[in-house]
Amino acid sequence: MRKDGVKIVYVLLDGVGDLPHPALNDLTPLEAAYTPNLDALARNGAMGRVITVGKGIAPQSDIAVFNMLGYSFRQGGYVGRGVIESIGCNIDFRDGDLALRGNFATVNDNNNKITDRRAGRVISKEEAAAVCKSLADGIKFSDKDASIALVPTVAHRVVIRIRHSKMKLSDKITNTDPAYDKVEGMGVAKATSDDDIYVLEAKPQDDSKEAKMAAMLVNEFTEQTIKILRDHPVNVARKAAGRNPMNCILARDSGNRFPEVQPINKKYGISIGCIVEMPVEVGISKVLGMKMYEAGSLDDYELKARVAAKSLKNNSGGGDAVYVHLKGPDEFGHDGDAKGKKRNLEEIDRRFFGVLAKELAGVKNPVIVVSGDHSTPCIKKAHSDDPVPLLVSGNGIKQDASARFTEGYGRKGSLGLLMGADVISTALKLASDR
Numbered sequence: 212m213r214k215d216g217v218k219i220v221y222v223l224l225d226g227v228g229d230l231p232h233p234a235l236n237d238l239t240p241l242e243a244a245y246t247p248n249l250d251a252l253a254r255n256g257a258m259g260r261v262i263t264v265g266k267g268i269a270p271q272s273d274i275a276v277f278n279m280l281g282y283s284f285r286q287g288g289y290v291g292r293g294v295i296e297s298i299g300c301n302i303d304f305r306d307g308d309l310a311l312r313g314n315f316a317t318v319n320d321n322n323n324k325i326t327d328r329r330a331g332r333v334i335s336k337e338e339a340a341a342v343c344k345s346l347a348d349g350i351k352f353s354d355k356d357a358s359i360a361l362v363p364t365v366a367h368r369v370v371i372r373i374r375h376s377k378m379k380l381s382d383k384i385t386n387t388d389p390a391y392d393k394v395e396g397m398g399v400a401k402a403t404s405d406d407d408i409y410v411l412e413a414k415p416q417d418d419s420k421e422a423k424m425a426a427m428l429v430n431e432f433t434e435q436t437i438k439i440l441r442d443h444p445v446n447v448a449r450k451a452a453g454r455n456p457m458n459c460i461l462a463r464d465s466g467n468r469f470p471e472v473q474p475i476n477k478k479y480g481i482s483i484g485c486i487v488e489m490p491v492e493v494g495i496s497k498v499l500g501m502k503m504y505e506a507g508s509l510d511d512y513e514l515k516a517r518v519a520a521k522s523l524k525n526n527s528g529g530g531d532a533v534y535v536h537l538k539g540p541d542e543f544g545h546d547g548d549a550k551g552k553k554r555n556l557e558e559i560d561r562r563f564f565g566v567l568a569k570e571l572a573g574v575k576n577p578v579i580v581v582s583g584d585h586s587t588p589c590i591k592k593a594h595s596d597d598p599v600p601l602l603v604s605g606n607g608i609k610q611d612a613s614a615r616f617t618e619g620y621g622r623k624g625s626l627g628l629l630m631g632a633d634v635i636s637t638a639l640k641l642a643s644d645r
C-alpha cells in the first residue's frame with residue numbers, strides 16, 4: 212500500500228452513537244441535529260458502521276479508543292484503565308503498584324447507597340485538591356507497608372495509586388463502582404440503572420496473597436474515605452449550597468503494570484499526532500508514542516480545528532495524520548440529555564468541522580475520517596454495544612449515497628460493518644488507492 216502524501220484528520224466523537232429518543236421525536240441526536248458541515252463531508256465520501264471492541268461489549272473509552280487506533284488486545288494483555296489514567300496524569304506509578312480510576316460520588320450517610328455516581332459533576336479543582344489532601348493525610352492502612360496517593364483530574368475523576376513497599380500488588384480484584392465490570396482486564400458498562408446502586412466490596416479474583424491484599428487495601432480505602440469525607444468542610448459547604456457532597460470514591464479498572472505495545476507510527480509507517488485532553492486519552496497517546504499538540508480546553512473547538520489542520524501542513528513540519536478526540540457528546544449521553552447532545556453536535560459541526568473545512572485549504576487532498584469510540588444512548592444513560600457510524604471523506608473516495616453523518620446512513624453505507632481495530636488501515640487504503 213502506497214502511503215506517500217497521505218494526509219488524514221481522524222476525529223473520534225466520544226459516545227456519539229445513539230438510539231431514537233422521544234424528546235427528539237424518536238430521532239437520534241445525530242439525526243435531529245443541524246449539521247451542514249458534516250453533511251457535506253458525508254456527501255463527499257463513504258460510510259459504514261463500527262463495532263469498536265467486540266460484539267456484545269459496551270466498552271469504556273480507554274479500550275474503545277485503543278481499538279479505534281488499531282490495538283485490540285483481544286489476545287489479552289490489556290493493563291486496565293487505572294494504569295492508562297495514571298500515565299495520563301503523571302502520577303508516580305511503578306510495576307507492582309495498584310492503579311485505579313476513581314469517581315467522587317455521593318452516598319447516603321447510613322447505608323452506602325449511591326445517590327450520584329459523579330457527585331453532581333461540577334467539582335472545582337480546589338474542592339478536589341482539598342479532599343484528596345485530607346484523604347492522603349488521613350488514610351491509615353492496617354498494613355503499615357501500604358500507602359496511598361491520589362490525583363484529581365477532571366471534574367469527578369480521580370486517579371488512585373496504592374503501593375505496598377514489600378509486595379507487588381495484584382490487579383485481580385473486582386470494582387467497588389457498580390456501574391462497570393472488568394472483563395479480560397477491559398472495563399465494560401453494566402446494564403444497571405442509576406436508581407438502586409450501592410458501593411460494592413472489592414473482592415480478590417484469585418487465591419493469591421497479592422490479590423487478597425489488594426482487595427483488602429481497596430476496601431480499607433473505601434471505608435476510611437467515607438468516614439473522613441462525611442463532615443469534611445468541602446462537603447459542609449457543598450451541602451449548604453444545595454450541592455451533592457463528594458463523600459465517597461468509587462474505584463474501578465485496577466491495573467498493576469505498564470503496557471507493552473508497538474508505537475503507532477511504527478505500526479502504520481506514517482507519523483500520527485494527536486489532540487487530546489482527558490487524562491485517559493493523554494495516557495493512550497503517551498503509551499502509543501503520539502506527538503501531542505496543545506489545543507486549549509475541552510470545548511475550544513475552533514482552536515482544535517486550526518491546530519489539527521496546521522499539524523498536517525508540510526511548511527510547519529507536518530505529520531501524515533492527526534487524531535482528534537472530542538469529549539462533548541458522551542457526557543450528555545450519560546446524563547440522558549438528548550436535546551443537550553443534539554446541541555453539542557451542532558456546535559461541533561459549526562465550530563470544529565466548519566472551521567476545519569476552511570483551515571484545510573492549504574493541505575493537499577486531505578481525507579477526513581469521523582467516528583466514535585462507542586455509543587452512549589441517552590435513553591440508557593450509559594455506554595452500549597450499538598455500532599457507531601463511520602465516515603471516510605475526501606476527493607476521490609468512491610462515494611456512496613450518504614447524505615448525512617447519522618447512524619442510519621452508516622447502516623446503509625458501502626463500507627459495511629467493520630471492527631474498530633481495522634478502521635485506520637481501511638482509511639489508509641481508501642486514501643492511498645485514490
Ligand SMILES: O=C(O)[C@H](O)COP(=O)(O)O
Binds near residue numbers: 272390545
Ligand atoms: O467520562 C468518563 O470519564 C467516562 O467516559 C465515563 O465514566 P463515568 O461513567 O464514571 O462518568
